[in-house]
Amino acid sequence: MDKEIDVKSVLLLLLFTFLLVAGINAGEVQAVWKKAIKVCLSCMGLG
Amino acid sequence: MMLDFRRWIQSIATVLSNAWLLFPFTGTIYQGKLKSLCVPGLNCYSCPAAVGACPMGALQTMFASVRPSFRAGNFHIGLYVIGTLGVIGSLAGRMPCGWLCPFGFMQELVNKIPSPKIDIPSFLSCFKYAVLAIFIVALPIFAVDIFGYGENAFCKYICPAGTLQAGIPMSFLQPRLRDLWGGLFMVKMAILLFLILSMVFIRRPFCRTLCPLGAIYSLFNRVSVFKMVHHPDRCVRCGECYRNCPMGVRFYEGANQNNCIRCLQCMRKSCKYGAIGHSLSAAPSKDTMPSGGASL
Numbered sequence: 001m002d003k004e005i006d007v008k009s010v011l012l013l014l015l016f017t018f019l020l021v022a023g024i025n026a027g028e029v030q031a032v033w034k035k036a037i038k039v040c041l042s043c044m045g046l047g
Numbered sequence: 048m049m050l051d052f053r054r055w056i057q058s059i060a061t062v063l064s065n066a067w068l069l070f071p072f073t074g075t076i077y078q079g080k081l082k083s084l085c086v087p088g089l090n091c092y093s094c095p096a097a098v099g100a101c102p103m104g105a106l107q108t109m110f111a112s113v114r115p116s117f118r119a120g121n122f123h124i125g126l127y128v129i130g131t132l133g134v135i136g137s138l139a140g141r142m143p144c145g146w147l148c149p150f151g152f153m154q155e156l157v158n159k160i161p162s163p164k165i166d167i168p169s170f171l172s173c174f175k176y177a178v179l180a181i182f183i184v185a186l187p188i189f190a191v192d193i194f195g196y197g198e199n200a201f202c203k204y205i206c207p208a209g210t211l212q213a214g215i216p217m218s219f220l221q222p223r224l225r226d227l228w229g230g231l232f233m234v235k236m237a238i239l240l241f242l243i244l245s246m247v248f249i250r251r252p253f254c255r256t257l258c259p260l261g262a263i264y265s266l267f268n269r270v271s272v273f274k275m276v277h278h279p280d281r282c283v284r285c286g287e288c289y290r291n292c293p294m295g296v297r298f299y300e301g302a303n304q305n306n307c308i309r310c311l312q313c314m315r316k317s318c319k320y321g322a323i324g325h326s327l328s329a330a331p332s333k334d335t336m337p338s339g340g341a342s343l
Binding site: 005006008009010012013015016017018019020021022023024026027028029030031032033035036037039040041042043044045046047 | 075083085109209214
């Protein structure tokens with residue numbers, strides 16, 4: 001098979017890497033952690 | 048053999064996602080720093096053994112609190128979770144479903160129970176996109192209370208992983224939670240039991256019809272760095288790929304269909320003609336383009 005770089009794949013990867021870094025810079029890692037360490041009653045169907 | 052290797056990977060991923068074994072002594076969930084990382088599969092973060100954050104739960108809570116977050120000047124809109132899912136999807140498409148998701152692994156194991164197997168109409172695969180749009184995006188963002196907070200609608204009303212991994216074990220770990228069992232809990236239990244029963248007869252019913260995480264990853268299947276490749280010149284359309292596929296995919300109908308979880312079982316175990324392959328960061332050349340239209 002002739003290999004050629006799939007530009008769409010690379011651009012998407014770069015785009016989402018940028019979003020990931022932007023989210024980290026915005027402090028969203030901490031925000032996710034704060035929510036993930038609490039027992040989620042709604043996840044259990046209890047609230 | 049690749050099949051055994053995949054089972055090993057699935058087992059290891061399940062254990063690593065739920066590696067907090069001290070919960071019987073702490074009486075609650077893990078609260079360490081690893082909880083800030085999103086795991087690639089559906090794994091409830093309120094499971095007492097979970098060490099990571101469920102990406103769907105995290106995405107919903109970010110969307111649900113977007114208004115208060117803006118009011119506080121934080122502008123947390125879920126870029127971290129979206130970026131994580133996008134990077135994984137851009138690299139491998141739906142491969143995490145076939146290799147890393149604990150709930151997908153469980154469905155495959157339950158389906159091993161000897162029974163007549165039935166297939167489901169392909170249009171049911173579209174429902175997972177509706178679940179994604181309504182329960183993960185629309186309801187958490189727009190159905191808000193007087194304080195501006197939305198609710199984790201998918202977790203609350205549907206997610207069987209939450210019931211299985213969090214609702215049941217936490218109710219035994221913290222008996223006072225049983226006082227909160229009500230109609231909603233019973234509905235979620237009914238959904239879980241219905242799905243478990245379905246798993247006996249249907250291959251990965253939740254992944255194919257309801258899973259919003261699979262819906263997100265599936266959008267990347269045709270554009271990810273890792274791609275499946277079909278060689279139509281070698282394919283005899285014997286249907287062996289379909290018979291052994293955990294998702295019921297007919298590979299010859301399209302190499303990167305939305306329901307393909309890239310488990311590679313068809314390539315390694317089913318196809319005797321070498322008609323199935325994969326490629327990295329390459330577009331299929333003309334002689335290896337999928338032979339038919341892709342279906343959901």
